[in-house]
Amino acid sequence: MNERRSSIFDGVLGDNAVLSGLMVISPVIICGNTIKNAEALICAFSAITFLSVLIASFVPKKLPYTVKVIIYALISSIVYLPVKNAAEKFYPDSITRIGIYFPLLAVNSLIILQSEARFFKMKKPRMLASLTFYIIGFDAVMLLTAFIRELLAYGTIRSKMADVNTLISGLGEPFGGFILLGLMCGAYRKIRSIARKEKNTGSDLNVSGK
Amino acid sequence: MYLVNDIIAFLAANLILSQALGTSTLFIAADSRRKLVGTTCCITLFTTIGSAAAFLINKELPSGYKDLTLIFYVLTVGLLYVGLLTTAYFITPERFEKIRKYIHLSAFNCAVIGTLFTMEQKSADDPSLMTLKEYVKFGFEAGLGFITAALILTAAFRKLNSSKVPSSFRGGPAILIYLGIISMAVYSLK
Numbered sequence: 001m002n003e004r005r006s007s008i009f010d011g012v013l014g015d016n017a018v019l020s021g022l023m024v025i026s027p028v029i030i031c032g033n034t035i036k037n038a039e040a041l042i043c044a045f046s047a048i049t050f051l052s053v054l055i056a057s058f059v060p061k062k063l064p065y066t067v068k069v070i071i072y073a074l075i076s077s078i079v080y081l082p083v084k085n086a087a088e089k090f091y092p093d094s095i096t097r098i099g100i101y102f103p104l105l106a107v108n109s110l111i112i113l114q115s116e117a118r119f120f121k122m123k124k125p126r127m128l129a130s131l132t133f134y135i136i137g138f139d140a141v142m143l144l145t146a147f148i149r150e151l152l153a154y155g156t157i158r159s160k161m162a163d164v165n166t167l168i169s170g171l172g173e174p175f176g177g178f179i180l181l182g183l184m185c186g187a188y189r190k191i192r193s194i195a196r197k198e199k200n201t202g203s204d205l206n207v208s209g210k
Numbered sequence: 211m212y213l214v215n216d217i218i219a220f221l222a223a224n225l226i227l228s229q230a231l232g233t234s235t236l237f238i239a240a241d242s243r244r245k246l247v248g249t250t251c252c253i254t255l256f257t258t259i260g261s262a263a264a265f266l267i268n269k270e271l272p273s274g275y276k277d278l279t280l281i282f283y284v285l286t287v288g289l290l291y292v293g294l295l296t297t298a299y300f301i302t303p304e305r306f307e308k309i310r311k312y313i314h315l316s317a318f319n320c321a322v323i324g325t326l327f328t329m330e331q332k333s334a335d336d337p338s339l340m341t342l343k344e345y346v347k348f349g350f351e352a353g354l355g356f357i358t359a360a361l362i363l364t365a366a367f368r369k370l371n372s373s374k375v376p377s378s379f380r381g382g383p384a385i386l387i388y389l390g391i392i393s394m395a396v397y398s399l400k
Contacts, residue, residue, distance in 0.1 A: 022382050081277055100327035103280045104324055109234060173394075175390045178230065179390035182379075
């Protein structure tokens with residue numbers, strides 16, 4: 001029971017798509033510099049990825065890999081159309097700023113590659129739960145990165161002035177995104193290894209206690 | 211001097227260092243020389259031929275149907291994907307197993323689709339770029355840019371994966387920071 005739980009929640013902490021798998025990192029690096037951009041990307045990514053993987057799960061598994069990958073990409077590019085229309089109504093300014101990274105969400109590796117390698121090997125309810133947590137994992141990293149970058153680069157939170165004395169304007173640029181994401185990946189790995197060590201130590205103690 | 215200017219312009223327009231397109235694929239490409247050659251050649255083929263197709267799509271697609279661009283790009287890359295696999299199978303059947311993994315890796319990624327969208331945006335801003343020659347040139351340059359970024363990363367790949375780097379930062383995190391520093395240098399050239 002415990003193993004099953006941990007593997008479903010992996011997408012958030014144990015095996016985060018961005019921090020562990022280094023997937024879908026270009027929108028985080030380039031567009032994740034303000035919270036408003038991040039919100040627009042999060043909504044679009046969540047809707048496109050969830051619906052695309054759900055629809056793609058009905059594609060016959062017997063088809064050749066190449067054909068399946070092309071069908072997955074086509075499904076997500078069709079799902080992208082209504083999501084784009086909705087996003088233009090709710091986030092008109094952000095969509096313009098995000099530019100080419102918005103359609104690129106439709107060909108992200110979570111849909112194209114991971115769906116075949118990971119999600120479609122699971123049963124549907126478990127797949128949907130796991131997928132949801134992978135999406136939440138991406139959303140959390142996107143939001144955290146955007147919060148840090150907006151605060152430290154522009155001294156604002158959701159475009160409202162915050163009391164920050166020292167600004168690091170480079171954090172708003174792509175190179176700042178690369179460096180911050182690298183540091184976050186390192187910190188994430190460190191925390192994960194400490195947590196796993198503690199878990200192992202705890203289970204060892206239980207065993208010896210018996 | 212012209213050459214220096216050209217090199218600076220080429221580096222500044224690099225899709226990986228300035229736009230972070232195809233970074234995940236770059237991590238795999240820089241792993242070994244064989245992977246570097248295989249992946250970068252495939253990506254260059256996809257960006258160059260894909261750009262020629264993107265020119266036709268952007269030219270022929272009515273302005274009221276611009277939202278369908280992504281679907282046509284995906285179809286184009288899909289056809290190229292099948293075409294390259296078939297070509298590789300018939301030209302070098304004995305090497306097909308080795309080559310096909312690079313084609314799989316290169317087909318649907320941000321470096322390829324991102325190149326097509328970047329060129330579409332550029333030609334919309336500057337209509338003089340709306341020619342087949344400019345599209346193909348841009349696609350080829352994007353491929354060369356990927357090769358350049360892969361070579362820059364390959365130079366430090368082993369050190370960034372060595373035991374001298376703290377285990378938490380070894381590999382991916384160190385590579386991201388390294389790319390950030392290179393990207394900062396390129397940014398200063400703009």
